[in-house]
Amino acid sequence: MSSQDKTAVQPVGGKTADKVFRGVAYACGILILVVLAAVFLFLFFRAWPLIGGDQAANSQTVSSFTGGKASSFWGYVLPLLFGTVLVSLLALLIAFFVSIGIALFISHYAPKKLATALSYVVDLLAAIPSVIYGLWGGLILVPAIYPFWNWVANHLGFIPLFEGPAANPSRTVATVAVVLAVMILPIITSMSRDIFMQTPRLHEEAALALGATKWEMIRLAVLPFGKSGIVSASMLALGRALGETMAVLMILSPGLNYSIKLLQASQNQTIAANIAAQYPEANDLGVSTLIGTGLILFLITFVVNFIARKLTEKATA
Amino acid sequence: MDGTPEIDFDRFRPTRSAIQRRNIMDRFMWALIAVAFVIACIPLISLLWTTIVNGIKRLNLNFLSYNMTGVVGGSQTPSGGYGGVLHAIIGTLEITAGAMVISIPIGLMCAVYLVEYSNRGKLATTISLLVDVMSGIPSIVAGLFAFSMFTILLGPGTINGFEGSVALSLLMLPTVVKSSEEMLKIVPNDLREASLALGVTKQRTITKIVLRTALPGIVSGAILAIARVIGETAPLLMTAGYISSTNVNLFSGQMTTLPVFVYQEYSKLSANCPPNADATCVTTIPMERAWAAALVLIVIVLLLNLIGRIVAKVFAVKTER
Amino acid sequence: MGQRIDVNHENIYYGDFLAVEDVNINIEPNKVTAFIGPSGCGKSTVLRTLDRMHEIIPGAHVEGEVLLEGKNLYDKDVDPVAVRRDVGMVFQRPNPFPTMSIRENVLAGVRLNNHHLAKSDADDLVEWALRGANLWEEVKDRLDNPGIGLSGGQQQRLCIARAVAVHPQVLLMDEPCSALDPISTLAVEDLINELKSDYTIVIVTHNMQQAARIADYTAFFNLKAVGQPGHLEYFADTITMFNNPQNEEAERYISGRFG
Amino acid sequence: MGQRIDVNHENIYYGDFLAVEDVNINIEPNKVTAFIGPSGCGKSTVLRTLDRMHEIIPGAHVEGEVLLEGKNLYDKDVDPVAVRRDVGMVFQRPNPFPTMSIRENVLAGVRLNNHHLAKSDADDLVEWALRGANLWEEVKDRLDNPGIGLSGGQQQRLCIARAVAVHPQVLLMDEPCSALDPISTLAVEDLINELKSDYTIVIVTHNMQQAARIADYTAFFNLKAVGQPGHLEYFADTITMFNNPQNEEAERYISGRFG
């Protein structure tokens, strides 16, 4: 085995391969930065006519989009932004408590077999395409939920949010928020479930040994432990809701107001759905305008996810 | 123990009402949680049920083996069907495969960088922060990005399947990085050291030991990432377009994917029949096709999830005894 | 004052697996009883049946009787939550609630029943419990700092203070010193010695010197083979156990010839 | 044949933290040298500088010389990868590659270095290494089963076989028996005794009986206080070390009065 002994000292090409591999890995890491920058830059360049182009033409484009309601880019994008945030926050509000409930049910109440099955279902639901939520929401939920909204408008109408009359069919912010809530529910549920399951046994047992009931144990040990995870899951879900397109497009009757009348139609619109709605008929400048709104959406989700990440970081530190 | 306060513990003894209150609270929360669960089930069951019931009607072999060429109004095609999704299935598979080919190697190598090379320096923290942030990019923004990039680089009017792949890969990339990173992290350091101590270079240690050990996890993570993007509609409408015939060339010509197909059929809503048409002409056929395609899509997503999980479970490498 | 515990014909299961078989033991009030034995023989398992903590493990259940001052803990009408209030427990690894201050940790159990504790009552209680756990002097100036900021030994004494604050009759301790350094161990051992005037104490320990130092009675658990149920092999006062055991297995174990 | 190692004025750092200070030691060829000492004194750290495994920890670095047969391992032109091929290492917890069969595990060092081995050569090498690790008889019928399926002691011997298969001059072992049961420990100790005719062996152990049983020389490491650097307190042949140490700290340690 003399040849073997010789090569054993000098493995073939090992060093170069090492360097190349390291370089490639490094490049791929850097590429992430490049890609994000590229997203920003390409959107920015394509939206450039908004800033550097003929402003008169711009304002004409915007008024053609809005039927004359707005004539400047900001006058256009701010109500959209308001609508986007309103719908997403509502969806989060609805989904939050339900998700935590389900997550606790899976992690602490359900028998093990059922819990595994449920976890699986929840993960699956996270992958259902939004166009299907759109179909379902627009065709099934809208007529089905009207009596409920009507009841709410009649009995809780004194609250500005629920001011009647409830639109029929209810292609309203309230209904869209429900659909978005259903869509983000699996995200919050599966993340908080994972965290709840990781609650140290020690802390749970510490609570129980003090004579805590199950709920008190959850309050003492599980929820404080899971707090940061719940928050970051919610932020991620919020990010998803902010960017949801098809479901909103297929359900919501849009408007361009700073309105919180959730049960009335034609009040708000979201940026993403607006892009999808206007894009097909937009001319060159129109596309620039829409990409400009997309850039705003990008920045908003960027900030939300950034905050989410910072919160998790702080909590784990 | 001087200075110890005297405590009358009977005052802190739980009173009957306090115990009762706590028990009620306990039951109440249990009920609340159960109710939350039931409430959440209603829409989800309704969604699945609607899709299955409506979708099963037109879901047959013919639907899966034809495209939409030569389909006119509600009339039957020569093969006795009403058009199908073959082209959309092919488009979906190719575009998703394209996205995979772009994002999996990059994402995996990025994860390798983060876990194996970065030493958790400033660059690495920035990268993993941005990966997290990137996972929140709205899909429509990804679509606009791919669209802008192709118009700027290749001239306006460029629409092809690959453009869709680029948009989807932007959405997949962070998921792939995150899941691969997790998988690489759980490869015990013991194994790296064992390999390095044998005088193996770092590159071979990573490719032959670390990646090999993490492979099932990486594969299942990638499959789940695919399941996430396979249902995207909005970005593909603007990047990959729509065509009724089968296009197998990813790099030229438009391509239809299943979600876009669902949306287009929904947009048609109903079809017309010639005045003296017989009963084989179905005016509601577009919606029926939409539901059937939605069902196909759900089944594909389901299968991918299942495969992902099975891969993770069956091929899992037992690193602990 | 401590209460006595009598265990009669207890079989303990994890699902279908019989982990410990036919335990009969009488635990004297206001004494320290130590459980010793090789790993896996069921010491922790038996201990956890004494405050019904065993049953929180899915599928786990118990046959037989555990009488606390004559009242069977496993009677149908007994609320396990109430049992755990009367029987405190301290764990192997210190486990203060990480989000709570030292003060809140001590009060955690009391607050469950007394939502609105007067500030002065709370202060008194905290001082009493921390003094009882020999921790008062060390932490009195930083009661509002987080409990996990303390050293391991301090954390363990904080956990004892937390258990003591609800004024239980019995204190169960599962290897309370095994995660501690020698100095902290000493502090906790001293504390146990003081506490026994007020509580009945049962302690699991791997460290025979420790058992010899602090226990009045010692129970030796054993198991025939891995996978077989554990059982109580020999129970005696500590002096007999360590100097003149009337049981061959116990003697072999104590002299260090196995385990 | 084994090679000798001479360590001169070695300071070992983790980042800015000086973990071990000024180590000077001469390790004889074809002898077993044991490192003992209290936890955290730097035994593992020193061991890992002998095959440049220390530096794979981010920020870790070494000052001073480690001479392998007179050649400084830390010279600029020395490739650490090559060093590790000459100096094999066995770890505390057995770590066979989980994706590989027993056979592939043994061959890993050769194969991963990109050598194409003829089947017959490979078979010879596997048998030779496994016989060397006293494992051949136990596994020869199931060479294609996964390595992870073996018992702990068998796994550890498999790891030794794997290390031996690349023909190193020196074998470093970091508490190779601490995760093993007594019978497996015995098997590994026997093996070490046999191996020393071919290799220079350095072994870290917590178990003084073990050091006394197998080592020719023993190095006692110590540290003044937690957070202070560790250092080599006393180095002697094993008989002196355990019967008549000329160092007070070492004597206290060996007689079990601290640590």
Next chain:
Amino acid sequence: ACGDNTATTTDNSSSSDSTSKSTPISGNFSGAGASSQQAAVEAWIAGFQGTNPEAKIAYNPSGSGAGVQTFLTGATAWAGSDKALADDEVEQSKSVCTEGTAFDVPVYISPIAVVFNLKGVSDAGKHINMDAATIAKIFDGKITKWNDPAIADQNKDLKLPDTAITVVHRSDKSGTTQNFVSYFKDVTPDNWTYDLSENWPNEVGQGAKGTSGVISTVKQADGTIGYADFSQVGDLGTVAVKVGDKYNEISAEAGSKVIGDSKQDDTVKGDNRIVIKINHATEAEGAYPIVLVSYDIVCPAYKDTKQAEFAKAWLTYVTSDEGQKAAQDAAGTAPLPSSLKSEITKSIEAIKTK
């Protein structure tokens, strides 16, 4: 390619003689644009491929704006559009057409129905009569009840309920919207003061995405009214619109009549363009005045003569009686009036194939 539904020969045996082209067209051709044309284009592609089996044609119903945009980049052979080219677009087309400027040819005429869903009326299969002012007021939110005197007076024989009117309009940019409101602007400008636009100008009622969205929204509640391409009406009620002093119900032929009574817009710039100025105020017997005219936009010369040959053959087929019949069967469109035929033929002849 695989999965194609190859047409049986029976469909086109009658048509083969009418096609003047001797050599069949082959190759890949694509168009994009108006979604309203989609159903018709599907029928046309099927029909065209009957005689030209080697031609692969794709149409992306991405929307008129996107279709024209794509056409102006040269990526498609033709665009479908719900509105004629704008002047600057004609100018821009110089860069894609190798000679001259692009021009539009009307290919698709479809009445726009005013649909409603009202218990006791629409489900009984009855129409409601309205004049332009009434419709405009409803869609502007001035009339909010179904039993408003303005409606009731025109429908003495109907018992109208006290239901609130829910207006349903398009939420996306749409040629249908523009054509619909231009009817108001022409006939009853006092009741419709908004600028002409493809976007719905007010916030009355509810918006819905696409014709499908409008129809399904109208179906979902009682008291709704909306507008949609005639082909999608289904079993919803439709409004009979007052023309002259009669109320005319919607039908393909009625829609065709208004075009027959319309003039070409001769103010448009560029050669060969046929842009119809719909005479909404028509008093023609039996005409239904709310129609959508959709155009195909092509170049007079292409870089690739194959494209030119295709464009010529395609338009010839589409505007032929046979093509129009196919569209009528598949999409319920109104046939092109014969008065336009010669003009159209002249424009098509302008496409250079050599």
